Amino acid sequence: MTQPSSKPKKPKATPPVKLETRAEVVIPQERSSLIGGSGLLHTETMSLNVGPQHPSTHGVLRVVVDMEGENVKKVVPHIGYLHTGFEKTMENRTYAQNFTFAPRMDYLHGLGYELAYALPVEQLTEAVVPERAMHIRILMVELNRISSHLVFLGTGMLDLGALTPFFYTFREREAILDLLEMVGGQRLHQSYFRVGGVDRDLPDGFEAACKTFLDGFDAKVDEYQNLFQGNPIFLERTKNIGVLTQEMALDLGTTGPNLRASGIKLDHRKTTPYAGYDQYDFDVPVGANGDCFDRFVVRVQEMRESAKICRQALTKLKPGPIQDPNRKISLPPRSELETSMEAVIHHFKLVTEGYHPAKGEAYVPTESARGELGCYIVSDGGSMPYRIHFRSPSFVNLQVLSRIGIGGLFADLITVIASLDPVMGDVDR
Amino acid sequence: MSLTRALELATERGYEIVSSAHTPFKTVNAARETFKAFLFECKAAGFKMLADLTGVDYLEFTTFMPERFAVIYNLLEPVTGERLLVRVFVPDGEKVPSVTDLWGTADWHERETYDLFGLEFEGHPDLRKILTPEDLDGHPLRKDFPLGETPTLFRDGRFIDPATFRAGLMGKDPGMTGYRGGARIDSSLVPKLPTEANNESRGLGGPK
Incomplete structure (x- = not known):
């Protein structure tokens, strides 16, 4: 249908580029005389303030970038916008209350934080974790690790301009969060672990639902890999960008997938097994070049390994107790309260005062989705930790940014931030 | 391997080695004057990474401690995963030598410890606050810092x-x-x- 338009469209007049005006504004007089007085060549170093509210900073990271043209010359990250004083707060709460705070630091891998907090307290209280609770913990932590890596992959590709993978990864992430919600009651901050076990047993139908999810998961990972590994745009944007050498990584204390992408096989689940990881069979994927591409690939391969661990955990789950039977640590079941006076006393003491770990210090390094996560606890024998410190992986990994973010284009800096996978709640605590 | 070597070095220097029944890691109580040389030797012995650096304020601690503050250096051997904690006691108002020249990662850790405990690190290239806002006076993780409830x-x-x-x-x-x-x-x-x-x-x- 060709309907002659009544008025022929006038081509929109584009305003002429006012180069002279722009040059006059930005170039000081003495500078323009140095370049022959043309006043057109723009050679100033420009400071650009990225964030704190910017989608590509994954939270509230502020980066001040010095640029010459589009080339990044200097990067200074400013952090602390999300500082909540968790350590001070936790020093003034009982050990049991602190399980609420632990997952709120790294909100993407919250159960990793709960585990990192539970392990040193268990060392101090000498709690014994039953076998079933041990495998439940590993199953939950690994599921959560997959969901964390899925967020990394989706938002990381989004930063590179690829919108589709975001929907793919968040589809699977929703499935995992539904599983976690079945168990812990919440999507992100479960507060599910306890000293000496877990809070409650797995609900009916969880194992079957988990198995269904895991069965189809490897095909989904293939799908993600097809989306980016052969994509020429993606390769162009990530290969040899933001190369982190081994020396630099060791000097700057980088851990986790960022370190393994540089070719150093340090995984605390393998080197210093904790919480029963020594019973599991899995590989540690390692990259070769330490560029952004390797950091993407290592995490995607880690998802497969985590799914492998989850499948093993499901086969290892046998009926049994889920908490340390020691009534000085774990709450008595509700049914006992009606018949046993002793249970009422224990319940009252645990709720009002809490348990008293032995005097001493404890540190257990664990492998979170971002790197070495450890909780350093100094106990003075009271019911509240005297000093509690979280060695948060994102805080340390983010230091790398001012070294490897420079030298490239500004768009590469965004790639580097995405590939380091910082969680600002974890950085600022 | 690196750990035994580092513990030998600590005994040579006459440092106290604390081992606890609860944790597998050993803590070395190093002297403030010479600990940096000790850390240098540890690094040469294989502890290539500084995993963590943090402070402790022993003001209200129930056991007697020689000084009010302590700085804990958490050394890591990246291949075997061996770990050594080095504790340096610091009196109130005294400075600690910075280890940023040994490990670059100490940069932010020392800034954090300075921000939250008020411990100054001598020789740090850029000792500024890192986490708390500019207009906050005081160092929140000191035990005498009031807990919230500000009028x-x-x-x-x-x-x-x-x-x-x-x-x-x-x-x-x-x-x-x-x-x-x-x-x-x-x-x-x-x-x-x-x-x-x-x-x-x-x-x-x-x-x-």
Whole structure:
């Protein structure tokens, strides 16, 4: 249908580029005389303030970038916008209350934080974790690790301009969060672990639902890999960008997938097994070049390994107790309260005062989705930790940014931030 | 391997080695004057990574400690995963030598410890606050830093003293809920609650 338009469209007049005006504004007089007085060549170093509210900073990271043209010359990250004083707060709460705070630091891998907090307290209280609770913990932590890596992959590709993978990864992430919600009651901050076990047993139908999810998961990972590994745009944007050498990584204390992408096989689940990881069979994927591409690939391969661990955990789950039977640590079941006076006393003491770990210090390094996560606890024998410190992986990994973010284009800096996978709640605590 | 070598070095220097029944990791209590040389030797012995650096304030600790503060260096051997904790006691107001020249990662860790504990690191290239806001005075993780509950004067003249505010909420003294009651320090600045007596004079009175 060709309907002659009544008025022929006038081509929109584009305003002429006012180069002279722009040059006059930005170039000081003495500078323009140095370049022959043309006043057109723009050679100033420009400071650009990225964030704190910017989608590509994954939270509230502020980066001040010095640029010459589009080339990044200097990067200074400013952090602390999300500082909540968790350590001070936790020093003034009982050990049991602190399980609420632990997952709120790294909100993407919250159960990793709960585990990192539970392990040193268990060392101090000498709690014994039953076998079933041990495998439940590993199953939950690994599921959560997959969901964390899925967020990394989706938002990381989004930063590179690829919108589709975001929907793919968040589809699977929703499935995992539904599983976690079945168990812990919440999507992100479960507060599910306890000293000496877990809070409650797995609900009916969880194992079957988990198995269904895991069965189809490897095909989904293939799908993600097809989306980016052969994509020429993606390769162009990530290969040899933001190369982190081994020396630099060791000097700057980088851990986790960022370190393994540089070719150093340090995984605390393998080197210093904790919480029963020594019973599991899995590989540690390692990259070769330490560029952004390797950091993407290592995490995607880690998802497969985590799914492998989850499948093993499901086969290892046998009926049994889920908490340390020691009534000085774990709450008595509700049914006992009606018949046993002793249970009422224990319940009252645990709720009002809490348990008293032995005097001493404890540190257990664990492998979170971002790197070495450890909780350093100094106990003075009271019911509240005297000093509690979280060695948060994102805080340390983010230091790398001012070294490897420079030298490239500004768009590469965004790639580097995405590939380091910082969680600002974890950085600022 | 690296750990045995480092412990030998510590014994040579006469440092106390603390091992606990709870944790598999050993702690070396190093002297503040010579610990940096010891850390250098540890690094040469294989502890290539500084995993963590943090402070402890022993002000209210139940056991006697030689000094008020301590800095904990958490060394990691990246291949075998061996770990050694080195503790250096620091008196209040004294400085600690910075280890940024040994491990670049100490940069932010020392800034954090400076920010939260007020421990100064000598030789640090850029010792600034890192986590807390610029206008915050004091160092929050010191044990004598008050825990929240700061009396606050709002721009509209509202003053809240948390203790009295809470007492008002619990019905102990209904006039002290902070907003218009007697919770302000200078009661002459407080507009009085409309009572039956002053309602008529201010023309606010309703039907009696």
